[in-house]
Amino acid sequence: MTILHTVNKSPFEDSSLESCLRCSKAGSTILLIEDGIYGATEGTIISDKVKAAMADRTVCALQPDVEARGMKDKIIEGIKLVDYAGFVDLATENDTVESWL
Amino acid sequence: MPIEVNGKTIETDEEGYLVNLSDWNEDVALKLAESEGLEMDENRWEVVNFLREYYNEYQIAPAVRVLTKAIGKKLGKEKGNSKYLYELFPYGPAKQACKIAGLPKPTGCV
Amino acid sequence: MSDTTKKFLYLNRKAPYGTIYALESLEVVLIGAAFEQDVALAFVDDGVYQITKGQDTAGIGVKNFSPTYSALGDYDVNKIYVEKESLEARGLTVDDLLDLKYEDEDDDWAEKDSIRVVTAQELADIMDEQDVILSF
Numbered sequence: 001m002t003i004l005h006t007v008n009k010s011p012f013e014d015s016s017l018e019s020c021l022r023c024s025k026a027g028s029t030i031l032l033i034e035d036g037i038y039g040a041t042e043g044t045i046i047s048d049k050v051k052a053a054m055a056d057r058t059v060c061a062l063q064p065d066v067e068a069r070g071m072k073d074k075i076i077e078g079i080k081l082v083d084y085a086g087f088v089d090l091a092t093e094n095d096t097v098e099s100w101l
Numbered sequence: 102m103p104i105e106v107n108g109k110t111i112e113t114d115e116e117g118y119l120v121n122l123s124d125w126n127e128d129v130a131l132k133l134a135e136s137e138g139l140e141m142d143e144n145r146w147e148v149v150n151f152l153r154e155y156y157n158e159y160q161i162a163p164a165v166r167v168l169t170k171a172i173g174k175k176l177g178k179e180k181g182n183s184k185y186l187y188e189l190f191p192y193g194p195a196k197q198a199c200k201i202a203g204l205p206k207p208t209g210c211v
Numbered sequence: 212m213s214d215t216t217k218k219f220l221y222l223n224r225k226a227p228y229g230t231i232y233a234l235e236s237l238e239v240v241l242i243g244a245a246f247e248q249d250v251a252l253a254f255v256d257d258g259v260y261q262i263t264k265g266q267d268t269a270g271i272g273v274k275n276f277s278p279t280y281s282a283l284g285d286y287d288v289n290k291i292y293v294e295k296e297s298l299e300a301r302g303l304t305v306d307d308l309l310d311l312k313y314e315d316e317d318d319d320w321a322e323k324d325s326i327r328v329v330t331a332q333e334l335a336d337i338m339d340e341q342d343v344i345l346s347f
Contacts, residue, residue, distance in 0.1 A: 010226055010257050012300065035229030038260065043302025064270025068228055070263040070277070074302065083270075159282035160274065164245050167285045 003028050004094040007036040008101065011046045016100040021049055026056035029090060031082070033062040040066070041074040054078055062087060106132050118200050125153075125203030133201045137192070145189050145198070147176060152202040162207040165195040217342035218249045223258035225347065227277070228268070233261045234276055236347035241279075244286035251290035251341075252283075253334060258347075259297050262309045262326075277309065284313030284325060291325045294334055 005024050011017040017039045020030060030053070032040045039050060040061040050059060054076075063081040066072055075081065082090065091097050102117065103110045106129050112120040117136060119125060130149060134141045141149075151172060155163055163171060165183070173181015180186075186194035195207045221240055225232040244250060254262060261277070268275040283291070291311055298304060311325040329337065338344060 008229070010229065012257055013225075035226045035257070038226065038257070038301070041302060045300045047302065065228075068266060068268040068271045068273065068275070069226070069260060070265035070267070072265065074307075155282075158278060160276060160278045161241065161282060163282070163285065164241070166245065167282075171285060 001096065002094045004090050004097045005030045006097060006099045007032050007039065008034040010035040011039040017046065018049065020100045021053045024057060029058040029060065029094065031060045031062065031087065031090060034065055037061045037065045037069060037071060040076055040079045041071050042076050047076055051076060104132055118206055119203045122203055129203065130201050137197050137201065148172065148186065148189060148194065148198050149202045151175060152198055152204060156204050162195065162199045162204040164207055168195055216249050218340060219243065220338060220341040220344045221252045222344055222346045223252065223254050223261055224256040226257040226260040228271065228273055232347045237276060237279060239345065240288060241286060244288055250288045251292065252288065253292040255294045255297050259293055259301060259303060263307055264309055280309055280311060283311065289313035289325045292327055292329050292334060292337060295328050295330050298328065
């Protein structure tokens with residue numbers, strides 16, 4: 001089974017990103033949305049953990065949420081930005097979607 | 102309470118403020134001024150245009166104290182006082198001028 | 212300032228857009244400014260994200276209220292404290308923040324920076340000096 005994990009909370013306020021990183025398998029995709037996109041930014045206290053996960057998982061961030069928050073130039077290299085259509089594609093490509101609320 | 106301008110129906114709220122900022126044009130402003138019983142002269146346009154510029158930059162309609170100060174800075178001391186602004190807009194410069202400018206009611210204005 | 216003037220500090224700790232706190236706080240600040248109190252703002256934790264540069268909400272269909280922070284100087288709100296530790300934890304510097312200015316009435320209207328980056332220790336002292344702290 002393939003899982004698309006979505007995280008919509010800021011990693012500095014809530015442990016959902018860390019739990020997701022801990023409980024996701026190699027080959028799965030993690031999509032950061034809403035305040036979750038702050039987890040995709042460079043130079044934070046959590047960026048090293050995100051980069052480590054990128055070794056065997058695909059990490060994406062929702063572009064409209066990134067742009068709304070002014071973080072476009074701060075995204076960790078290698079994190080793919082997807083639009084709403086891309087979000088839908090990811091949801092259909094995977095067997096299930098796990099939302100870390 | 103919709104208003105009709107050049108054959109187009111434009112939505113306003115119960116106090117007469119435009120529902121959609123994008124509906125605004127100078128003809129709409131004339132119509133809104135008419136409903137306030139005001140004739141648009143050069144001085145009133147000056148204030149209305151100032152408010153639109155302010156909104157464009159800061160995304161808010163300024164409180165009357167802020168408006169007075171900012172008008173004084175931009176258009177000169179003799180215009181930056183509440184007496185002058187209330188002469189132009191007797192029911193409150195922020196309230197009436199904002200309405201004519203197509204802006205929402207200023208935050209904090211009751 | 213008169214004897215009845217109180218020191219108000221608005222403490223902002225939430226990111227914009229994800230929740231309504233940031234916008235609500237800003238609206239209360241603007242309304243409160245009409246009462247001519249001594250108002251200061253502090254941005255701590257994810258609150259620092261409220262005043263980052265380059266926000267563009269066209270894609271999410273929500274109003275971008277970040278330009279409104281630049282009007283705070285007109286409302287005589289010119290003490291904007293940002294906690295240093297919160298910026299650092301998020302990989303941000305003062306250069307990532309909006310360039311918030313005010314004109315100093317007592318100094319021939321010279322344009323000055325409103326933002327002051329302070330340590331947690333300094334912020335604790337600032338909080339201690341207030342009459343009222345409103346938390347968002």
